[in-house]
Amino acid sequence: MTIAPADPGTAALLARRARVLGPAYRLFYEEPLHVVRGEGAWLYDAAGRRYLDAYNNVAAVGHCHPHVVEAIARQAAVLNTHTRYLHDGILDYAERLLSTMPDALGHAMFTCTGSEANDLAMRIARAHTGHEGLIVTRFAYHGVTEALAEASPSLGQYVTLGERVRTVPAPDSYRGTPGQIGAAFADGVRAAIGDLRAHGMRPAALLVDTVFSSDGIFTDPPGFLAEAVAAVRAAGGIFIADEVQPGLGRTGDHFWGFQRHGLVPDIVTVGKPMGNGHPLAGLAARPEVLAAFGRRCRYFNTFGGNPVAVASGMAVLDVIEREQLGASVRRVGEHLRGRLRQLARRHAPVGEVRGAGLFVGVELVADARKTPATALAARVVNELRRRGVLVGTTGPHASILKIRPPMVFSAAQADLLADTLDAVLGEVAAG
Numbered sequence: 048m049t050i051a052p053a054d055p056g057t058a059a060l061l062a063r064r065a066r067v068l069g070p071a072y073r074l075f076y077e078e079p080l081h082v083v084r085g086e087g088a089w090l091y092d093a094a095g096r097r098y099l100d101a102y103n104n105v106a107a108v109g110h111c112h113p114h115v116v117e118a119i120a121r122q123a124a125v126l127n128t129h130t131r132y133l134h135d136g137i138l139d140y141a142e143r144l145l146s147t148m149p150d151a152l153g154h155a156m157f158t159c160t161g162s163e164a165n166d167l168a169m170r171i172a173r174a175h176t177g178h179e180g181l182i183v184t185r186f187a188y189h190g191v192t193e194a195l196a197e198a199s200p201s202l203g204q205y206v207t208l209g210e211r212v213r214t215v216p217a218p219d220s221y222r223g224t225p226g227q228i229g230a231a232f233a234d235g236v237r238a239a240i241g242d243l244r245a246h247g248m249r250p251a252a253l254l255v256d257t258v259f260s261s262d263g264i265f266t267d268p269p270g271f272l273a274e275a276v277a278a279v280r281a282a283g284g285i286f287i288a289d290e291v292q293p294g295l296g297r298t299g300d301h302f303w304g305f306q307r308h309g310l311v312p313d314i315v316t317v318g319k320p321m322g323n324g325h326p327l328a329g330l331a332a333r334p335e336v337l338a339a340f341g342r343r344c345r346y347f348n349t350f351g352g353n354p355v356a357v358a359s360g361m362a363v364l365d366v367i368e369r370e371q372l373g374a375s376v377r378r379v380g381e382h383l384r385g386r387l388r389q390l391a392r393r394h395a396p397v398g399e400v401r402g403a404g405l406f407v408g409v410e411l412v413a414d415a416r417k418t419p420a421t422a423l424a425a426r427v428v429n430e431l432r433r434r435g436v437l438v439g440t441t442g443p444h445a446s447i448l449k450i451r452p453p454m455v456f457s458a459a460q461a462d463l464l465a466d467t468l469d470a471v472l473g474e475v476a477a478g
Contacts, residue, residue, distance in 0.1 A: 056093070057081055075439070076432045085110025088453045088460055090437070099436045101452040101464050104406075107295055107320030108366040109455040115323045118362035119355055127355045130157070131347055140357040143364055145331060147302050149311045154337050157329035157352030161291035161318025162190030164328045165254065167346075168287050168314045169194060171332060172252040174340040176283055180243040180250040182236060185214045186443045188261040189254060189289055198254065201261040201443075211248060213239035217262035218271055221399045221410055222417060229271035236275040240282045250284035252314075257304030258293040263442035264401060264408030264449065266298065272308040285313035285336060291328070292406070295320050296367055297454060299377035299404025307403065322359035326350065372454045380404040382458050383450070386465035394472040396420055405456055408441065409448035409468075419446035423475065430471045436464055 060081060064072070080098070084091040087109040090098045100110070108115065122136070130137060141155040158164045173179060181198055183189065188201040196202055197209030208214065215235030218228045240250050253275065259265040276286045293304030294317050305312050313336045318328035329352065340346075350356070367373065384400055387409055391397035398412035411420040411427070424446045431438055441449040450464070 075437075077429045078432065080432065080437075087112075088456050097435065098432075099452075099460055099463055101450050101456070101460075102437050102439045103453060104292060104297065104451045105319045105324050106453050107297070108323055108363055108370075108372065109453045110324075112323060112362075112366055112455075114366055115325075115359055115362040118358045118365075119325060122355045122358035125354075127353055129347070129349045130352050134354055136354045136357045136361075137352045140352075140360050143361065144317075144329075147364075148315060148331055151311050151333050152315060152331040153334045155329060155331050156337075156346065157327070157356070158318075158348050159326040159328060159351050159356075160190070161289075161316065161328045162192050162195050163348070163351065164291070164316040164318055164330050165189045165195050165287075165289060166192045168254070168316050168330050168332075169198075169252065170344075171314060171330075171337055171340045172285050172287060174343060175336045175338075176249075176251045176285060178249040178251040178283060179211045180240075180248045180284070181209070181212050182239045182243075182250055182253045182279065182284075183212060183214055184217045184255060184259060184262050186217065186262045187214070187254075187256065189256070211243075213242055215239050217259050218265050219263065220265050220267055220401065221263075228265075228268065229274045232271065233274035233278050236278050240278065240284075250279055250282050252285050252287045253279040254287040254289060256289040256292060257308070258298065258403070258406050260292045260406070260449070260451075261441055263410070263447050264406060266304075266307065266401065266403040266406070269307045270309055272305075272310060276308075276310055276312075286310070287314045287316060288312035289316050291316060291318040291320075292451070295363070295454075296373045296376055297404050297406050297451075299373065299380050302373065321363060322356055323363050325356055325359035327352075327356040327360050367454070370455070376404040376454050376456075379456055379458050379461055380407070383407060383456075383461040383465065386461060387468070390465065390469055390472065393469070394476065396423055396472065396476065402450075405450075405452055405454055407450040409450065410442075411446050411448065419444035421446045424448060426475050427468070427471055430475065431467060434467050434471065436467045438464075 081093045082090045090100050186201045188199045189195045198212045218232040288305040296302050315331045321327040387400040396411045398410045411424045413420040421444045424440050439449040441447050
């Protein structure tokens with residue numbers, strides 16, 4: 048729902064947007080935000096008001112980081128072309144990106160978006176295995192191409208799943224049986240494999256976002272993914288780790304989400320944060336998995352991996368390394384979750400605080416039966432926005448606060464977020 052803005056300028060902008068962009072686009076918040084500038088973990092609106100951005104992982108190392116901005120501008124002033132010419136930049140970046148992953152992942156390919164990366168990964172999986180089936184979680188989001196939309200149930204009830212797609216329940220650590228999360232998830236994968244076989248298909252891949260961000264953010268216990276991955280491999284499929292959201296050190300303890308589970312995927316897809324907002328995405332694959340696709344199909348992407356894009360990617364890796372953001376994410380994330388768990392002891396609707404590093408979910412419930420508090424979550428998010436703090440919601444019922452700030456988030460900013468949420472929860476409950 049969007050409410051009528053008091054500001055005539057915002058009203059005119061909304062009307063213009065509807066006229067020019069059409070009906071399919073959506074905006075955040077009941078009172079849409081007109082942002083004009085960003086810096087670090089802050090966004091500024093047209094009136095100059097500052098908002099704490101605790102949601103936007105696209106600007107992984109902070110909005111408009113000077114080092115990234117300078118790298119983009121410097122390369123744009125020299126050359127920007129496609130990957131069908133020789134250029135050192137794409138090779139330097141591929142080598143550096145692959146060095147952050149297990150040695151078995153030996154080849155990199157580049158796209159502009161995570162959707163393209165996941166689409167390419169599916170094509171590679173099907174070429175390698177000779178199978179067609181794809182297994183995803185029940186409320187997954189993996190992209191907006193036709194093939195990926197059909198494997199992204201979170202896009203809405205009117206987006207029909209593809210005939211070759213099967214869904215499994217997410218590994219819900221809040222409602223599941225302790226100690227059985229991995230086994231239950233693996234049982235779901237085996238059931239999906241059985242259903243594919245009943246319809247004359249075999250699985251090409253299990254594709255999961257390794258923090259299950261759209262399903263509700265499930266990160267623990269570490270290692271719970273292993274049994275499901277073993278099951279799909281035993282059935283002749285491969286494991287694709289979608290790292291568009293959890294990658295680049297966001298979980299704190301590891302550079303990639305799959306490393307929390309002690310796994311080496313067959314393909315890893317990456318996107319959004321790689322270029323800090325500049326269009327850069329891609330995948331890493333085991334050479335033996337990529338071989339069949341390479342024999343059968345030539346690949347190029349006009350803009351994927353262009354010199355300016357990879358310059359942005361190199362700069363992002365520079366910042367993560369030089370500013371020791373991995374350690375900062377771990378430290379600030381622990382502090383933030385600690386503050387939020389204090390709120391859980393004071394506010395009954397806070398059912399659980401979970402996550403890793405600076406990827407945090409706060410599940411809001413309506414009662415002791417853990418009924419999702421969808422309406423409450425919407426009220427909280429919109430009231431936080433009015434007070435200058437930006438978060439989102441996630442999960443099948445949009446009842447989980449999704450907190451995913453830029454990795455430069457500080458302890459003081461975490462305190463501001465927690466204090467503001469504390470006040471909002473108190474006032475919403477009282478009112």
